[in-house]
Amino acid sequence: MTSANKVTYRAVKELVLNRIRSNVWGPGTTLPGEVGLAKELGCARTTVNRAMRELAEEGFLDRKRKAGTTVNAFPIRKASFVIPLISEEIMATGAPYRYALVSREVLPAPPWLRARIGLGTSDRVLHLQCMHYAASTPFQFEDRWINIKAVPAAPATDFSSIGPNGWLVTEVPFSDVEVCFLAGKADSALAEFLAMAAGDPVFTAERTTWLQQTPITFARMTFAQGYRMTTRL
Amino acid sequence: MTSANKVTYRAVKELVLNRIRSNVWGPGTTLPGEVGLAKELGCARTTVNRAMRELAEEGFLDRKRKAGTTVNAFPIRKASFVIPLISEEIMATGAPYRYALVSREVLPAPPWLRARIGLGTSDRVLHLQCMHYAASTPFQFEDRWINIKAVPAAPATDFSSIGPNGWLVTEVPFSDVEVCFLAGKADSALAEFLAMAAGDPVFTAERTTWLQQTPITFARMTFAQGYRMTTRL
DNA sequence: CAGTGGTCTAGACCACACA
DNA sequence: GTGTGGTCTAGACCACTGC
Numbered sequence: 001m002t003s004a005n006k007v008t009y010r011a012v013k014e015l016v017l018n019r020i021r022s023n024v025w026g027p028g029t030t031l032p033g034e035v036g037l038a039k040e041l042g043c044a045r046t047t048v049n050r051a052m053r054e055l056a057e058e059g060f061l062d063r064k065r066k067a068g069t070t071v072n073a074f075p076i077r078k079a080s081f082v083i084p085l086i087s088e089e090i091m092a093t094g095a096p097y098r099y100a101l102v103s104r105e106v107l108p109a110p111p112w113l114r115a116r117i118g119l120g121t122s123d124r125v126l127h128l129q130c131m132h133y134a135a136s137t138p139f140q141f142e143d144r145w146i147n148i149k150a151v152p153a154a155p156a157t158d159f160s161s162i163g164p165n166g167w168l169v170t171e172v173p174f175s176d177v178e179v180c181f182l183a184g185k186a187d188s189a190l191a192e193f194l195a196m197a198a199g200d201p202v203f204t205a206e207r208t209t210w211l212q213q214t215p216i217t218f219a220r221m222t223f224a225q226g227y228r229m230t231t232r233l
Numbered sequence: 234m235t236s237a238n239k240v241t242y243r244a245v246k247e248l249v250l251n252r253i254r255s256n257v258w259g260p261g262t263t264l265p266g267e268v269g270l271a272k273e274l275g276c277a278r279t280t281v282n283r284a285m286r287e288l289a290e291e292g293f294l295d296r297k298r299k300a301g302t303t304v305n306a307f308p309i310r311k312a313s314f315v316i317p318l319i320s321e322e323i324m325a326t327g328a329p330y331r332y333a334l335v336s337r338e339v340l341p342a343p344p345w346l347r348a349r350i351g352l353g354t355s356d357r358v359l360h361l362q363c364m365h366y367a368a369s370t371p372f373q374f375e376d377r378w379i380n381i382k383a384v385p386a387a388p389a390t391d392f393s394s395i396g397p398n399g400w401l402v403t404e405v406p407f408s409d410v411e412v413c414f415l416a417g418k419a420d421s422a423l424a425e426f427l428a429m430a431a432g433d434p435v436f437t438a439e440r441t442t443w444l445q446q447t448p449i450t451f452a453r454m455t456f457a458q459g460y461r462m463t464t465r466l
Numbered sequence: 467c468a469g470t471g472g473t474c475t476a477g478a479c480c481a482c483a484c485a
Numbered sequence: 486g487t488g489t490g491g492t493c494t495a496g497a498c499c500a501c502t503g504c
Contacts, residue, residue, distance in 0.1 A: 006473085006474065006498095006499095007474085008473075008474080009473075009474085020406075021406040021407075021408065021444075022406070023406065027402075027403060033488080033489060033490080034489075034490070035489090043474075043475085044474060044475045044476065044477095045475095045476085045477095046473095046474070046475070046476085046492095047473085047474060047475080049490075049491080049492090050473090052490085053490090053491090063489090063490065063491095064482090064483075064489080064490080065481070065482045065483060065484095065488085065489050065490045065491075066482065066483045066484055066485095066487085066488055066489050066490080067483070067484075067488095067489075067490090068488090068489060068490080069489085069490080073402070073403070169306075170260060170306070173254040173255070173256070175254070176465065176466070177465065177466040178463065178464070178465050178466070179463070179464050179466065180461045180462065180463040180464070181414060181436070181461065181462045181463075182436055182459075182460065182461045182462070183415075183416035183417070183434040183435055183436040183437070183456075183460075184416070184434055185433070185434050199432065200418070200434075201416040201417055201418045201433075201434030201435070202416055202434070203414070203415055203416040204416070226415075227415065227416075228413050228414065228415045229413065229414045229415070230411065230412070230413040230414075231411070231412050231413070232409065232410065232411050233409070233410040233411070233412065239479095239480095239492085239493065240493085241492075241493080242492075242493085266469080266470060266471080267470075267471070268470090276493075276494085277493060277494045277495065277496095278494095278495085278496095279473095279492095279493070279494070279495085280492085280493060280494080282471075282472080282473090283492090283493095285471085286471090286472090296470090296471065296472095297470080297471080297501085297502075297503090298469085298470050298471045298472075298500070298501045298502060298503090299468085299469055299470050299471080299501065299502045299503050299504090300469095300470075300471090300502070300503065301469090301470060301471080302470085302471080
């Protein structure tokens, strides 16, 4: 009876985590090899391997061939944020989502944008400004720039009812993304859109996407006052 | 010759990703089961499984038993940020890191803190204020609150040369962390510490840690002007 | 009920890194 | 060289869930 219980990789993770937390294996400790642990726990090495691999991914352990597995002194855990579609983020709160196109124009890429995402001097872009609302409350202002050379269909698309994000995602493949968060200051136009005072701080996210070396789009998204991006680790 | 090549799970990931990106498997597509794919690719099901599992983790696929694996319409990729030690983040820039303790006191937990992290009315906390510099440039102001009941050694510790973060990490285990980012506004005191103008926007990170249900510490970290948190996905 | 993913096993070979 | 993690295999049983 007692022998038939399978040892799951989750159980191994828990066990190792507990030993770390209870300081049985303090920071810096080199813990037994996979084979040893497998024998101790009565399971296959594969199982131990998966447990340890995940713990390493989560930042608790450092693994090196030959050197072995050591307990990370600083749980420099990776915080993983789900970057949801705005519409879903809003609807998750129970409020209805509303989208509005504010402006649209085709123009040569401005120098700051060229430098920022890597465009040539002759490249043209589609510039969109959009608002996203939770019910009637302003939620996010989106400043979107699309590389026309990379997305020729963009200028012919009507963005008055579908947001650029949703459209791009289904139309254009991409391979690399850079996201960056910062605290900005609302200028008077932005303040009006987001129903706040000019000069107020705004939480800002900037996202650039490429397909192989080609820049696809750059978006600056500013959130209404009080926005917090939260995660549990 | 041609037969001996091993099919790695990375290769499978690449292949699947390529089919997704090239729209062979468009959004919503249900792709073949693991057994079928394994046969097609000439590898073990385990290999396919690992590839698909990781792709699902990364947000490209949805997997359900019986229903099968489908291509996610929106690559709601998880952005994972390394939350580095401040000292390391600074030294990575090449600048020397300097730490300074600004103030320290023991006091009853203020109501907002009690509510925020779940303390009782009689709980006392150690309140620290610290500065982190890159060379002589202000980099981060740290407002740190430590639950004395959970960390009795804290009041007896000298934080004038070691930062609370580094000390806590080696002294106190924790099981849960909540991190949250927001844009705040510098009050006059903060502005002076960070060498900016009062009212300027400040990128702020708040971190709470618990050990099982017990709150350990709460930290509000405000960054000097221009700070950006960046990730590549 | 039946099909799909989820996981475990036992064994093997490989690649890397330290001595 | 030699030990440790990295990965692949072939086969098996389980668990969830849609029909």
